[in-house]
Amino acid sequence: MRRRITLPLLTVAAIVASFFVAISPAQAHGYVSSPPSRQAMCAQGRVADCGDIIYEPQSVEAPKGSMQCNGGGTRFAVLNDNSRNWPTTSVGQNVTFSWVLTARHATSTWEYFVGGTRIAVFDDGGRQPAANVSHNVNLGGRTGRITVLARWNIADTINAFYACVDLQVGGGGGNPPPTTQPPAPACGNAWSATAVYTAGAIVSHNGRRWQAQWWTQGETPGTTGEWGVWRDQGACG
Amino acid sequence: MRVVLVVLVFALAACGAEATSGAPTTAPPSTAAAALPATVDGAHNATDVMFLQMMLAHHEPAAALLELGRSKATRADVRGLAGDLATAQATETRTITGWLESWGEPLVSTAHAGAHAAHGGLPALGDKEVAELERIGGAEFDTAFLNMLIGHQHGAVELARMEATSGQNPQVKALAKHTDETTRAQIRQLLRMVAG
Numbered sequence: 308m309r310r311r312i313t314l315p316l317l318t319v320a321a322i323v324a325s326f327f328v329a330i331s332p333a334q335a336h337g338y339v340s341s342p343p344s345r346q347a348m349c350a351q352g353r354v355a356d357c358g359d360i361i362y363e364p365q366s367v368e369a370p371k372g373s374m375q376c377n378g379g380g381t382r383f384a385v386l387n388d389n390s391r392n393w394p395t396t397s398v399g400q401n402v403t404f405s406w407v408l409t410a411r412h413a414t415s416t417w418e419y420f421v422g423g424t425r426i427a428v429f430d431d432g433g434r435q436p437a438a439n440v441s442h443n444v445n446l447g448g449r450t451g452r453i454t455v456l457a458r459w460n461i462a463d464t465i466n467a468f469y470a471c472v473d474l475q476v477g478g479g480g481g482n483p484p485p486t487t488q489p490p491a492p493a494c495g496n497a498w499s500a501t502a503v504y505t506a507g508a509i510v511s512h513n514g515r516r517w518q519a520q521w522w523t524q525g526e527t528p529g530t531t532g533e534w535g536v537w538r539d540q541g542a543c544g
Numbered sequence: 545m546r547v548v549l550v551v552l553v554f555a556l557a558a559c560g561a562e563a564t565s566g567a568p569t570t571a572p573p574s575t576a577a578a579a580l581p582a583t584v585d586g587a588h589n590a591t592d593v594m595f596l597q598m599m600l601a602h603h604e605p606a607a608a609l610l611e612l613g614r615s616k617a618t619r620a621d622v623r624g625l626a627g628d629l630a631t632a633q634a635t636e637t638r639t640i641t642g643w644l645e646s647w648g649e650p651l652v653s654t655a656h657a658g659a660h661a662a663h664g665g666l667p668a669l670g671d672k673e674v675a676e677l678e679r680i681g682g683a684e685f686d687t688a689f690l691n692m693l694i695g696h697q698h699g700a701v702e703l704a705r706m707e708a709t710s711g712q713n714p715q716v717k718a719l720a721k722h723t724d725e726t727t728r729a730q731i732r733q734l735l736r737m738v739a740g
Contacts, residue, residue: 336698340691343739350728351735361728362705365698396739405687405738409695438673439680439688514620529624542621542737 336365337408337440337468339457342396344470345376345386347407353394357385365409367469371460374423376471386471395452395475404457404472405441413462419444420456433462450476494543500525509540516543584643588713595707595720596640597653602700603633605669609696612678613689622686622737626693629730643716669696690738697734700727 338346346364349357360367360383367386369378376386385391404419414431419442427444446453452475459468494511501524504510508519510528517528517537528537610633613626644651669692680688700723707720 337695340694340735340738341687343735347735347739351732351739353736362701363698365695405691407691407694407698409698438669438676438692441687513624515624542619 336363336368336410337406337459338364338367339404339470339472340407341405342398342402342472342474343394344457344472345393346383346470348394349385354391358383360385365407365468368466369469370465371458371467373467373469374420374456376454376456376469378467378469386469393454393471393473395473397475397477398446399477400446400448401443402446402455402474403441403443404455405439406459408436408438408440411436411438412464415460415462416458417442418458418460420458421446421449421453426455431462446474446476452476498528500527511543514542516540582639582642583646584715585713586647588647588716589711591707591710592713592716593644593647593649594653595703595711595716596644597649597651598703599640599700599723600637600644600651602696602703603637606633606693606696608671608674609669609677609689609692612674613693616678617686617689618683619686619737622690625730625733625737626689629693632726640719687738690734694731694734694738697727697731701731 350364369380373379419427495509498510498512504519512528610630704720704724
């Protein structure tokens with residue numbers, strides 16, 4: 308009985324809370340997730356020893372106008388360090404940049420730069436962005452390894468959010484899907500509840516590849532726990 | 545018996561979340577989850593209460609988002625992860641509710657919601673945003689869903705780190721440590737999914 312009363316209250320409170328947060332200027336945060344920006348590379352563990360950025364890749368905030376990957380602020384200098392050999396994403400001439408936003412603050416512009424030259428700008432006119440933001444940007448015939456600096460300029464603060472994206476640009480047009488990761492491993496045959504599997508056997512189940520660690524029969528992959536018989540080898544295709 | 549069941553369910557859900565995290569670099573957070581009791585010691589401060597209340601407020605709007613992802617994503621791994629997260633969050637919601645009730649604290653803060661925003665806050669994730677997402681189809685849906693979910697999960701990390709710094713109750717701080725580690729493991733996997 309008690310829970311029946313509290314749940315509606317919770318719903319109301321959540322709506323009220325999101326209303327207040329939506330208008331709170333302290334909560335404008337975000338970064339480019341695809342192709343992965345440098346902070347996204349750190350947060351997903353593809354680049355190690357990044358420091359505090361792994362806790363808050365959305366917080367690369369600094370006054371507007373910088374051309375540095377960390378926005379010229381006092382934090383996250385690792386993002387400026389080109390000696391880190393940042394992984395690149397292979398793309399064509401047209402690239403769709405998509406963002407993770409942890410709050411959607413009124414926006415003046417989104418800008419994209421390569422080597423100090425602005426190659427694209429999207430003017431939101433001070434509006435609140437949609438929950439999902441992505442921009443299609445043409446790289447203007449550039450090829451090879453380039454670093455794109457993305458800037459999200461907030462309308463009513465002095466600050467912007469910064470994200471550098473390292474790309475390997477092929478010659479072709481179009482917009483092929485990013486290929487930053489090695490192709491997914493091949494799926495094995497579908498798991499069968501009645502089959503006997505021995506150590507090393509590979510099966511697919513729910514779109515993922517699983518390897519048996521020892522003899523097993525009738526144990527469903529994904530239900531045996533981290534130290535159980537089926538080891539998750541990731542998505543497969 | 546009821547206490548035992550709650551602990552068991554919580555541990556199982558945590559195992560499920562870990563199994564999909566694919567994070568090789570962290571210690572198994574399921575260990576920390578299994579140690580979390582269904583009841584909580586009495587001594588606590590205002591941050592402990594606020595953290596628990598805000599975790600409830602964090603999970604509540606995520607349920608609709610996760611349900612949409614579970615039913616509509618084109619990729620099987622995205623659907624699977626959405627289902628696992630929904631289960632884990634529902635279980636955690638029950639545990640947290642029990643802790644707050646045992647303290648006699650409200651499940652919803654009596655303080656101004658705006659004050660919470662300064663301590664990590666929550667992204668705006670309401671019916672309107674979920675409805676907009678529902679209109680997107682195909683592979684674009686997967687990208688949009690993952691980006692919204694990542695943004696939402698960053699909020700949980702911020703809350704957990706607030707509790708780790710300013711909380712008092714050891715059990716609530718253990719929950720915060722668990723939340724920090726498991727949520728960042730989820731974010732690692734979600735970012736890899738959205739990148740490829």
